[in-house]
Amino acid sequence: MLDKEFNEEDVLTRAAQGDRDAFGLLYERYLDRIFNYVYYRTGNLHDAEDLTARVFQRAMNHIKNYTDRGVPFSAWLYRIAHNLVANWHRDRSRRQEIPINDVPVLPSKGDHPERNLVRSQEESTLLKLIRRLPPERQNLLILKFVENMSNAEIGKIMGRSEGAVKSLYHRTLLSLRDQIGDQHISLDNE
Amino acid sequence: MNKLKTTLSDDQLSALEAHLAGTLKPVTPPMEIVQRLRNRIHFPERQVIVLRLRDWQRMFLVFGGVMSGMLVMITVARAFFYLMRRHM
Numbered sequence: 166m167l168d169k170e171f172n173e174e175d176v177l178t179r180a181a182q183g184d185r186d187a188f189g190l191l192y193e194r195y196l197d198r199i200f201n202y203v204y205y206r207t208g209n210l211h212d213a214e215d216l217t218a219r220v221f222q223r224a225m226n227h228i229k230n231y232t233d234r235g236v237p238f239s240a241w242l243y244r245i246a247h248n249l250v251a252n253w254h255r256d257r258s259r260r261q262e263i264p265i266n267d268v269p270v271l272p273s274k275g276d277h278p279e280r281n282l283v284r285s286q287e288e289s290t291l292l293k294l295i296r297r298l299p300p301e302r303q304n305l306l307i308l309k310f311v312e313n314m315s316n317a318e319i320g321k322i323m324g325r326s327e328g329a330v331k332s333l334y335h336r337t338l339l340s341l342r343d344q345i346g347d348q349h350i351s352l353d354n355e
Numbered sequence: 356m357n358k359l360k361t362t363l364s365d366d367q368l369s370a371l372e373a374h375l376a377g378t379l380k381p382v383t384p385p386m387e388i389v390q391r392l393r394n395r396i397h398f399p400e401r402q403v404i405v406l407r408l409r410d411w412q413r414m415f416l417v418f419g420g421v422m423s424g425m426l427v428m429i430t431v432a433r434a435f436f437y438l439m440r441r442h443m
Contacts, residue, residue, distance in 0.1 A: 192396065200384040214388050218395045225396070288378045295378070310379035338363055338371055345371075 177238060181228050188225050195239060196221075198312055199246050205307045206250045208296055216253060220246045240322040247304060254300070294344050302337040305330065 179187035199220050204213040223245050224231075231241050295306055301323065308314045308322060316330040323330065363371070384392075 192393075196389065196392070197381070197384060200388075201381055204382060204384075205379065210388075214384075214392065217384075218392050221392070221396050287374065291374055291378045295375075306375060306379060310375050311381050335363070338368065341375075342363060342367060342371060 173238060177228070177231070180225075181231065188228065191224075191238070192221055195242055198239070199242055201311050202243060202246050202304075202307055203250060205311060206246075206300075206303060207253065208292070212253065216246070216249050219249055223249070236321055243308075243322045247300075251300060291341075291345070294341060297344075298337065298340065302333065302340070305333055305337060309334065 173191075176187045176190050180191055196217070200213060200217045203216045203220070204210070207213050207216065220242065224242055231238065295303060298306070304323060305319060308319045314322075316334070317327045319325075320327045320330045325333070
């Protein structure tokens, strides 16, 4: 119902003029995506909540500066999220906290909401390997698999060409395959 | 020294992508988190936003309803007086 009435350009103009309800619509539309991104980048539910709030607060404070120069609003939001997550990682490394490798289990979209699925050993091992990748490679995998974005869409967010994204994806898979070799994950086709 | 292969076979590629798709699944933020975030950023409830946006539709319906009601009442009153006059 919300989507039928949603004209992003119009909503963005209103939000830029300080209309809180309009920004509320943007929040409703992008909350899940930003939360997913931050959740997978931090592996921590509490920080994912905190950073998601800060992404939207920062977006609300700076939405007047947003101009559509071929970069969609979603890409602008993801860039804010990316910067905040990068700061978060930098602060953590300064404080030298023990890294959290276990991403807590949340029900995924297809799961029964009442049931928390226990991730298989392979999945948690793979998650740990993903979280050891350089940030841009993690971004790429999250946007591709969690957000189901095309290489062109990912390119807009990451400020790269479609070809560069494709090449980075290939290198990321190669690197993952090599790391998986040392783990107990089967890459044989069942 | 082992030389790392710089290509992926189709089987490896599809197996790896299947693993990634199974691992990186979209999650739904718990409702309490959504609610806390909404309170923290001071956004109105989604339903309230929709209602506010639809205020003009509601006004249109109310206005239309009042006008239709008045028309029905006038028609009934006219019919009543017409019948009364015929009986007199």
